[in-house]
Amino acid sequence: MALLEINDLSVAVNEKRILQGITLSIGEGETHVLMGPNGAGKSTLGLSLMGSPGYVRESGTILFDGQDLTELSADKRAKAGIFLSFQNPIEVPGVSLSSFIRNAIHEQTGQPVKLFSYQKKLAAAMELLSMDPSYADRDLNVGFSGGEKKKAEILQMLLLQPRLAILDETDSGLDVDAVRTVSQGVEAYQESRNGALLIITHSTRILESLHVDRVHILVKGRIVRTGDASLIEEINRNGFEQFIQDGDR
Amino acid sequence: MADNRQAVQDIDRSLYDFKDDESGQEFYRIEEGLTEDIVLQVSEEKNDPDWMREFRLKCLGIYDQTEMVPWGPAIDGLDMGRIATYVRHKGEMKTDWADVPEEIKNTFERLGIPQAERESLAGVGAQYDSELVYHNVREEVAAQGVVYTDLESAIRGEYAEMIREHFMHLVPPTDHKFAALHGAVWSGGSFVYVPKGVKVEIPLQSYFRLNAKGAGQFEHTLIIVDEGADLHFIEGCSAPKYNVANLHAGCVELYVAKKARLRYSTIENWSKNMYNLNTKRAIVEEDGVMEWVSGSFGSAVSFLYPSTILKGDRSRMEYTGITFSGAGQNLDTGAKVVMQGEDTSCVISSKSIAKDGGIGTYRSSVIVGKNARRAKASISCDSLMLDSRSRSDTIPAMDIRTNDADIGHEARIGRISDEAVFYLMSRGIPEADARAMIVSGFADSVSKELPLEYAVEMNNLIKLEMSGG
Numbered sequence: 070m071a072l073l074e075i076n077d078l079s080v081a082v083n084e085k086r087i088l089q090g091i092t093l094s095i096g097e098g099e100t101h102v103l104m105g106p107n108g109a110g111k112s113t114l115g116l117s118l119m120g121s122p123g124y125v126r127e128s129g130t131i132l133f134d135g136q137d138l139t140e141l142s143a144d145k146r147a148k149a150g151i152f153l154s155f156q157n158p159i160e161v162p163g164v165s166l167s168s169f170i171r172n173a174i175h176e177q178t179g180q181p182v183k184l185f186s187y188q189k190k191l192a193a194a195m196e197l198l199s200m201d202p203s204y205a206d207r208d209l210n211v212g213f214s215g216g217e218k219k220k221a222e223i224l225q226m227l228l229l230q231p232r233l234a235i236l237d238e239t240d241s242g243l244d245v246d247a248v249r250t251v252s253q254g255v256e257a258y259q260e261s262r263n264g265a266l267l268i269i270t271h272s273t274r275i276l277e278s279l280h281v282d283r284v285h286i287l288v289k290g291r292i293v294r295t296g297d298a299s300l301i302e303e304i305n306r307n308g309f310e311q312f313i314q315d316g317d318r
Numbered sequence: 319m320a321d322n323r324q325a326v327q328d329i330d331r332s333l334y335d336f337k338d339d340e341s342g343q344e345f346y347r348i349e350e351g352l353t354e355d356i357v358l359q360v361s362e363e364k365n366d367p368d369w370m371r372e373f374r375l376k377c378l379g380i381y382d383q384t385e386m387v388p389w390g391p392a393i394d395g396l397d398m399g400r401i402a403t404y405v406r407h408k409g410e411m412k413t414d415w416a417d418v419p420e421e422i423k424n425t426f427e428r429l430g431i432p433q434a435e436r437e438s439l440a441g442v443g444a445q446y447d448s449e450l451v452y453h454n455v456r457e458e459v460a461a462q463g464v465v466y467t468d469l470e471s472a473i474r475g476e477y478a479e480m481i482r483e484h485f486m487h488l489v490p491p492t493d494h495k496f497a498a499l500h501g502a503v504w505s506g507g508s509f510v511y512v513p514k515g516v517k518v519e520i521p522l523q524s525y526f527r528l529n530a531k532g533a534g535q536f537e538h539t540l541i542i543v544d545e546g547a548d549l550h551f552i553e554g555c556s557a558p559k560y561n562v563a564n565l566h567a568g569c570v571e572l573y574v575a576k577k578a579r580l581r582y583s584t585i586e587n588w589s590k591n592m593y594n595l596n597t598k599r600a601i602v603e604e605d606g607v608m609e610w611v612s613g614s615f616g617s618a619v620s621f622l623y624p625s626t627i628l629k630g631d632r633s634r635m636e637y638t639g640i641t642f643s644g645a646g647q648n649l650d651t652g653a654k655v656v657m658q659g660e661d662t663s664c665v666i667s668s669k670s671i672a673k674d675g676g677i678g679t680y681r682s683s684v685i686v687g688k689n690a691r692r693a694k695a696s697i698s699c700d701s702l703m704l705d706s707r708s709r710s711d712t713i714p715a716m717d718i719r720t721n722d723a724d725i726g727h728e729a730r731i732g733r734i735s736d737e738a739v740f741y742l743m744s745r746g747i748p749e750a751d752a753r754a755m756i757v758s759g760f761a762d763s764v765s766k767e768l769p770l771e772y773a774v775e776m777n778n779l780i781k782l783e784m785s786g787g
């Protein structure tokens with residue numbers, strides 16, 4: 070059985086159906102890419118998998134490691150091993166990045182986190198991501214630039230060590246160097262944990278050094294095509310145009 | 319009717335809420351109510367000098383003739399006829415914890431006071447009901463000439479004249495009804511004098527515990543920080559909850575001389591049957607600095623507006639405060655400043671959290687006198703409402719008599735965003751903890767101003783309040 074099995078999932082937001090019968094499975098350690106035009110429902114899928122309350126499941130199932138997730142709140146899904154790197158990370162005043170991650174590790178593992186070894190790990194991960202060490206003590210995402218916010222998401226992923234990480238346009242708005250840095254972080258995650266990935270992206274740069282197992286094209290809330298890495302090339306050449314009417318079924 | 323107002327659904331506050339039996343022989347309790355007879359009895363108990371006895375009687379007269387202020391929360395749940403203004407343990411005040419009566423010592427042990435003294439304070443005063451039961455100051459601090467003692471013995475000692483010249487001069491009994499009440503029945507409280515140029519490196523602390531049911535606490539704190547001196551004074555307060563009203567009408571008078579600095583921090587956690595009608599005022603001379611840090615969590619009703627008179631040129635004031643109003647609480651707090659000297663400045667930063675139908679009102683007043691050239695004031699208030707039943711209001715008043723004042727004011731009212739809660743939950747934090755984390759984060763600018771132990775206590779209070787919902 071695959072790590073994540075989504076079967077015929079339909080989701081509505083504000084009583085409007087956005088996802089229409091998504092079926093998708095991701096095996097342990099696999100890297101999947103999700104592409105599609107703006108407004109197709111990519112973020113909706115990520116947020117639905119994470120358990121965002123406004124995203125109402127109308128039908129279908131989500132199994133993670135054989136466990137039915139559909140009734141679980143977001144914190145329980147996180148404990149089960151799902152991580153979402155937000156397209157728009159939220160600013161939380163008065164809560165430092167460092168203490169927040171430490172708290173989250175404590176919650177997820179149920180073990181108190183020893184300060185000294187935690188600080189060493191945190192510093193190492195921040196260095197890998199070329200983050201200024203002073204950011205550890207800054208309020209979570211407050212006043213971070215777009216790129217810094219995305220790096221902070223990857224930092225959380227590295228320290229929380231999920232089994233499946235969903236990266237929602239983590240590479241958007243980053244300069245070339247930052248994309249490379251983030252990509253290194255993603256590689257480190259794959260290697261250290263054999264972590265599975267669902268990467269939502271418009272660009273191929275973040276994928277350059279990663280092995281991609283499957284690519285899915287989402288249009289108007291439906292997966293209209295699934296293939297191997299060569300599908301990325303095809304989209305780079307021809308865009309989504311050819312798939313658009315497939316979404317109109 | 320009176321008691322309905324106090325039918326508050328309370329949360330587990332066992333940390334503060336334990337009660338000690340005072341029915342035994344060791345306690346002296348004055349009869350309830352407020353009459354000339356009672357005031358004279360208090361005066362006799364206190365062994366007042368003549369001037370003080372006269373002063374008390376004058377205050378009683380003023381009290382009888384003064385109306386309650388027409389604004390602010392209603393206080394009709396408070397019946398002075400049912401408040402005992404004076405309750406004390408029959409033992410003497412001690413300077414060694416070992417000598418403090420067992421049952422009282424246990425109370426303070428549970429509140430962590432003796433431990434805090436050992437670890438991080440220069441001196442401690444502990445008041446239980448109407449009297450100080452303990453007062454002590456570190457030898458090396460005393461050797462610098464710092465005086466930290468109970469006001470009662472100071473009034474008859476070496477500093478008698480100084481006290482007479484300052485006592486209720488900054489807060490005269492005509493100020494408002496409860497200032498007059500305070501003047502009539504005050505007891506307990508501390509006197510601090512920091513001599514010229516002395517910098518007290520670690521804080522002094524007074525802890526006030528009102529244990530008696532249906533009683534009032536009227537302690538008077540008088541602090542004089544002389545030229546170029548520096549002091550951090552911390553006050554903590556708590557009380558167990560009873561189903562009848564308790565009253566706190568203390569008075570704090572702070573004198574900050576030229577180039578001196580005083581920081582006055584308060585963590586107030588009175589029980590939710592308390593009427594907290596406290597008056598705090600500071601006067602600051604040239605180049606002096608007054609800093610207020612204030613966390614208000616308890617009481618049914620509070621009227622609390624630390625005020626500062628910036629008398630000297632270039633004197634400054636900073637106020638950082640937070641108020642947490644939960645079910646059944648109506649907390650009316652804020653800061654007042656009167657700017658008189660040239661180039662005076664103040665920064666007021668106030669936060670309030672309201673939950674479960676609690677009402678938090680920020681009431682401020684900034685007065686810039688006609689001689690206060692180039693006055694600068696910056697005021698910001700932030701409120702966080704945790705549900706739609708709660709209320710938060712901002713009532714700023716300004717009276718500016720110059721044309722070169724630089725005054726900034728901003729106010730924001732917000733709610734906990736669902737996106738932020740979800741974001742924190744997506745990292746494994748349970749919903750209630752995520753909310754508490756956001757609220758603590760909101761309060762962080764205040765906790766940062768407190769010494770570590772008090773910041774921890776404040777965070778615990780926030781968690782306690784949050785888990786009550």
Ligand SMILES: Nc1ncnc2c1ncn2[C@@H]1O[C@H](COP(=O)(O)OP(=O)(O)O)[C@@H](O)[C@H]1O
Pocket residue numbers: 082083087105106107108109110111112113114123
């Ligand atoms: N919270 C929301 N409220 C209303 N509409 C939403 C919300 N989230 C998403 N939608 C709508 O759902 C559709 C898919 O959005 P989204 O999942 O963000 O697309 P993508 O990430 O593929 O660009 C869009 O039409 C968007 O307007």
Ligand SMILES: [Mg+2]
Pocket residue numbers: 111112113156237238
């Ligand atoms: Mg999106």
